[in-house]
Amino acid sequence: xxxxxxxxxxVSVSEGALVLLRCNYSSSVPPYLFWxxxxxxxxxxxxxxxxxxxxxxxxxxxxxxxFKKSETSFHLTKPSAHMSDAAEYFCAVSETGxxxxxxxxxxxxxxxxx
Amino acid sequence: xxxxxxxxxxxxxxxxxxxxLRCSPMKGHSHxxxxxxxxxxxxxxxxxxxxxxxxxxxxMPKERFSAEFPKEGPSxxxxxxxxxxxxxxYFCASSVGGRRSSGANVLTFGAGSRLTVL
Numbered sequence: 357x358x359x360x361x362x363x364x365x366x367v368s369v370s371e372g373a374l375v376l377l378r379c380n381y382s383s384s385v386p387p388y389l390f391w392x393x394x395x396x397x398x399x400x401x402x403x404x405x406x407x408x409x410x411x412x413x414x415x416x417x418x419x420x421x422x423f424k425k426s427e428t429s430f431h432l433t434k435p436s437a438h439m440s441d442a443a444e445y446f447c448a449v450s451e452t453g454x455x456x457x458x459x460x461x462x463x464x465x466x467x468x469x470x
Numbered sequence: 471x472x473x474x475x476x477x478x479x480x481x482x483x484x485x486x487x488x489x490x491l492r493c494s495p496m497k498g499h500s501h502x503x504x505x506x507x508x509x510x511x512x513x514x515x516x517x518x519x520x521x522x523x524x525x526x527x528x529x530m531p532k533e534r535f536s537a538e539f540p541k542e543g544p545s546x547x548x549x550x551x552x553x554x555x556x557x558x559x560y561f562c563a564s565s566v567g568g569r570r571s572s573g574a575n576v577l578t579f580g581a582g583s584r585l586t587v588l
Contacts, residue, residue: 460513
């Protein structure tokens with residue numbers, strides 16, 4: 357069985373500040389890990405994914421995430437927040453070979469203030 | 471190249487009525503997935519389909535819910551005799567490959583259908 361825990365349902369940062377959204381996972385086999393972003397009244401858009409290889413993954417809009425097996429974490433970061441980053445962010449895991457069934461965290465709503 | 475198309479975007483039903491949600495996958499995608507998002511929760515997997523086949527329905531409620539993906543036309547998620555607890559956003563996603571694909575199988579999501587049961 358697999359699961360995802362996102363610490364902090366709401367995160368608020370100032371524009372230009374570092375963004376750090378936390379994600380810890382549980383999986384019995386090597387996982388595939390994903391971050392999706394959801395803007396109001398829209399579907400989910402893939403930000404980045406980790407499958408194999410390099411543990412630091414770069415995504416769209418300046419976001420990146422690092423897979424740390426020893427910590428079972430896949431935290432999402434961005435050096436400098438922009439107002440347009442305000443959205444809901446979902447971490448998801450799938451087990452290798454069964455990538456069709458994603459298990460999502462409960463989401464973190466990012467607020468960016470002036 | 472249109473993405474995943476879902477309709478209706480908003481649907482209001484009274485208790486006991488039927489709700490039908492439609493999903494057209496991205497061009498070239500033959501695998502469809504339905505997820506449900508309840509208020510203040512993440513997305514929960516419901517069902518995974520290929521054309522004319524249900525591959526995995528482990529997330530579907532045992533009663534009142536059904537899904538199909540016919541040879542021609544969109545995938546349909548059908549909810550019979552809706553109750554207030556069915557009020558949620560229902561997201562469809564599609565992918566090129568499925569369970570047996572090598573590598574990560576990236577899902578592309580539609581904008582969702584928001585069902586409100588009065």
